[in-house]
Amino acid sequence: MSASTPVTPETSGGPVPQSVGAPQPMQSTAINHRKPPRSHGLLGLLAWVIGILFALPVAWMILTSLHSETDAATNPPRIFAPLSLEGYKAFFDAGPWPALLNSLTASVLSTLLVLLLAFPAAYALSIRPVKAWTDVLFFFLSTKMLPIVAGILPLYLFAQKTHLLDNIWWLIVLYTSMNLPIAIWMLRSFLAEVPVEMLEAAQVDGASLVRTLKDVIAPVVMPGIAAAALICFIFSWNELLLARVLTGTAAGTAPVFLTGFVTSQGLFLAKVCAASLVVSLPVLAAGFAAQDKLVQGLSMGAVK
Amino acid sequence: MSAATIDAAGLGRRRAMLLVAPALILITAFLVIPALWTVYLGVTDYRLTGIQAANPQFVGLDNYRAALVDPAFRNALWLTLVFVFGSAIVGQTGAGFALAWTLRSVPKIVRTVVQTLVLLAWILPSSIVAFLWVAYLSRDDGTLNAILHTGGTDWLLAHPMLSIIVFNTWRGTAFSMLLFSAALGAVPPSQLEAARLSGAGTFAQLRDVVVPHIRGHVLTNTLLISLWTFNDFSPYLLTAGGPNHASEVLPVFIYNEALYGGQLGYGSAISFIMLFINLVIALFYVRLLRERR
Numbered sequence: 001m002s003a004s005t006p007v008t009p010e011t012s013g014g015p016v017p018q019s020v021g022a023p024q025p026m027q028s029t030a031i032n033h034r035k036p037p038r039s040h041g042l043l044g045l046l047a048w049v050i051g052i053l054f055a056l057p058v059a060w061m062i063l064t065s066l067h068s069e070t071d072a073a074t075n076p077p078r079i080f081a082p083l084s085l086e087g088y089k090a091f092f093d094a095g096p097w098p099a100l101l102n103s104l105t106a107s108v109l110s111t112l113l114v115l116l117l118a119f120p121a122a123y124a125l126s127i128r129p130v131k132a133w134t135d136v137l138f139f140f141l142s143t144k145m146l147p148i149v150a151g152i153l154p155l156y157l158f159a160q161k162t163h164l165l166d167n168i169w170w171l172i173v174l175y176t177s178m179n180l181p182i183a184i185w186m187l188r189s190f191l192a193e194v195p196v197e198m199l200e201a202a203q204v205d206g207a208s209l210v211r212t213l214k215d216v217i218a219p220v221v222m223p224g225i226a227a228a229a230l231i232c233f234i235f236s237w238n239e240l241l242l243a244r245v246l247t248g249t250a251a252g253t254a255p256v257f258l259t260g261f262v263t264s265q266g267l268f269l270a271k272v273c274a275a276s277l278v279v280s281l282p283v284l285a286a287g288f289a290a291q292d293k294l295v296q297g298l299s300m301g302a303v304k
Numbered sequence: 305m306s307a308a309t310i311d312a313a314g315l316g317r318r319r320a321m322l323l324v325a326p327a328l329i330l331i332t333a334f335l336v337i338p339a340l341w342t343v344y345l346g347v348t349d350y351r352l353t354g355i356q357a358a359n360p361q362f363v364g365l366d367n368y369r370a371a372l373v374d375p376a377f378r379n380a381l382w383l384t385l386v387f388v389f390g391s392a393i394v395g396q397t398g399a400g401f402a403l404a405w406t407l408r409s410v411p412k413i414v415r416t417v418v419q420t421l422v423l424l425a426w427i428l429p430s431s432i433v434a435f436l437w438v439a440y441l442s443r444d445d446g447t448l449n450a451i452l453h454t455g456g457t458d459w460l461l462a463h464p465m466l467s468i469i470v471f472n473t474w475r476g477t478a479f480s481m482l483l484f485s486a487a488l489g490a491v492p493p494s495q496l497e498a499a500r501l502s503g504a505g506t507f508a509q510l511r512d513v514v515v516p517h518i519r520g521h522v523l524t525n526t527l528l529i530s531l532w533t534f535n536d537f538s539p540y541l542l543t544a545g546g547p548n549h550a551s552e553v554l555p556v557f558i559y560n561e562a563l564y565g566g567q568l569g570y571g572s573a574i575s576f577i578m579l580f581i582n583l584v585i586a587l588f589y590v591r592l593l594r595e596r597r
Contacts, residue, residue, distance in 0.1 A: 044410045050403060051418035054474065057436040058424050060447060117327045124323035127315060136324065140331065147535035147582055149555040150575035151338035153345060153568055158338075177334035180327050209319065238429035241537045245563060255431040259541070262435045269439065276432040287427040291420060294427075 065273035072270040087274030091261075096275070099257035102168055104282075106243075106253060107236040110175035114183045114232045115225060117176070122187035123213060127199060137188065140181040148178070148241055156245055166248040174242055179232040186231070190224025191217070227293040234283045254279045339579060345572035352566030360569065367573035377574060379549055380557035384534060387469060387553050392533035395473030397526060400480020405510075407481075408488055419481070426478035434541030437471050460543050464551035468539040476532070480525050487521035488514065520592075527589040531582060554578055 063079065064072045065088070071081035125133055155174065156165075164170040194217060202212045218225065240255045247256060258279050265271050287294060315323075346367055350360040371377045403422065407415045425433065440447050441459040449457055460467050491514055499509045515522075537555045539545070545552030545560055552560065554574070562571020 043406050044414050047403075047406050047410050047414050047418045050406075051421040054425055055421040057433070057440055058428070060440070061436055117330065120323040121327040124315060124320040136328070147555065147575075147578055149535065149537055149558050150342055150579045151335065153562055153572055153575065154338035154341035155334075156563075157568075174334055177330045180331055184327060209315070234427055240429065240431050255429050258429075258431045258435075272435060276435060280428050280432055283427050283429065284424075287423065288420070291423065294423075
């Protein structure tokens with residue numbers, strides 16, 4: 001019984017999100033009411049400690065990136081060393097712009113393509129669950145589980161034969177296919193909550209398919225679209241294995257550039273930390289801009 | 305039983321198919337066909353260079369036979385199981401649940417901040433987190449050695465498996481935490497309250513009230529993170545499989561064998577074995593999902 005209950009709390013009135021991760025307010029008051037405040041303090045402390053432990057490597061990265069090379073090399077790390085931007089300067093002097101631009105192109109274009117293909121597909125799949133449709137959905141879901149490393153040899157050989165090696169469009173197409181299943185699965189769970197009356201109304205009004213999708217459905221499931229877009233963007237931006245194998249100097253993405261940079265400059269911690277921070281900025285921004293949507297999208301995509 | 309079995313939007317069968325087709329074609333072309341091609345390559349002696357590169361021969365199941373008796377492959381398979389068990393099933397599930405359980409009764413601001421910090425580890429590019437951990441664990445100027453006063457210990461060389469297990473736990477806990485938070489949010493508070501009033505301790509509450517409610521989520525979570533960990537390539541960035549194959553999990557083994565060593569046929573056979581194990585886990589998962597609806 002419980003297993004069949006969707007995780008989303010009943011957000012009556014459409015799929016408007018509330019972070020699924022957060023317990024309902026009612027609940028927490030019930031808990032607050034009962035528990036002695038002291039155990040709060042302890043749990044709170046524990047939570048902080050875990051949080052800080054998790055953040056430690058990242059905090060170290062940010063701090064080191066702002067130190068001079070000599071201060072960065074001291075052990076234990078000097079926390080209050082004077083700040084300096086020389087690491088950033090050195091990184092940008094190394095010419096990272098083509099790689100950053102490649103990453104941006106690949107991530108943004110593949111995300112747009114994913115949305116363009118996934119949204120209509122998810123729509124058709126969610127409003128017309130003919131028997132075979134369920135199989136199609138599960139087909140999508142199961143491809144989400146293919147290990148990239150298992151398909152990488154054919155992808156490499158194909159690119160080699162068709163001269164697509166080191167071509168950014170090859171990466172874009174692959175990132176699009178790689179993220180499509182996740183996006184469809186996620187969007188479908190959002191679309192499943194669109195009230196049927198709304199679709200009927202659109203039909204009665206005689207709205208065309210494109211219009212229905214664009215003006216009726218899209219606004220309602222915007223949070224889902226945003227969540228899917230963010231996840232696709234983050235996955236493409238972070239992807240390393242395909243980029244590493246399939247690109248070279250021309251189409252190399254930021255993570256590829258970075259691994260090269262680490263290999264050649266690994267001893268210069270400030271430089272590498274500055275580089276890492278710059279490369280992570282887009283995903284950090286994307287992640288923070290919509291943390292609750294990300295949370296919702298992930299848990300819905302995974303569980304429903 | 306979602307939406308409608310009737311065609312509420314009047315979409316029609318043909319148009320519905322038209323909407324799904326492009327996605328289906330793309331996924332088939334670039335995910336499914338490469339996987340099938342892997343199956344084909346696995347029964348040839350294809351190599352990256354040399355005679356076999358130009359004219360690969362059909363060798364039947366030779367690659368599979370070779371794999372079964374190859375100590376390096378068995379080693380990789382075993383290490384992968386250890387890696388999945390240690391970092392996904394024990395590490396991420398354990399830490400994720402502990403966090404979710406702890407965070408539900410702390411003030412909202414603490415919860416938000418801690419969740420954000422944990423999520424940080426999950427969204428950063430693997431190339432970066434790998435470098436951070438290499439620096440953290442390194443021999444002479446590593447932060448861990450400075451903290452523990454164990455100067456000179458090279459953690460990645462001395463304890464490669466432990467290192468990648470801890471690394472992957474840190475990296476992936478966010479997903480389990482979020483999923484369990486959502487699951488715990490759906491446990492009826494009244495039942496917990498009742499258990500508490502009747503004097504049940506934390507452990508008894510977990511066992512009698514929480515676990516029965518979230519069993520489905522635990523299963524989903526375990527299967528998903530097991531698959532991801534099983535296929536995870538990032539250990540390569542920490543240890544490259546070394547020292548002396550001591551942390552060579554299957555994806556790293558394939559990479560080293562096929563792309564670095566040029567043995568495409570053999571690498572493909574191993575890939576197919578991986579694919580097969582994935583498929584078994586995935587089918588199990590899909591079955592469970594179906595039963596739940």
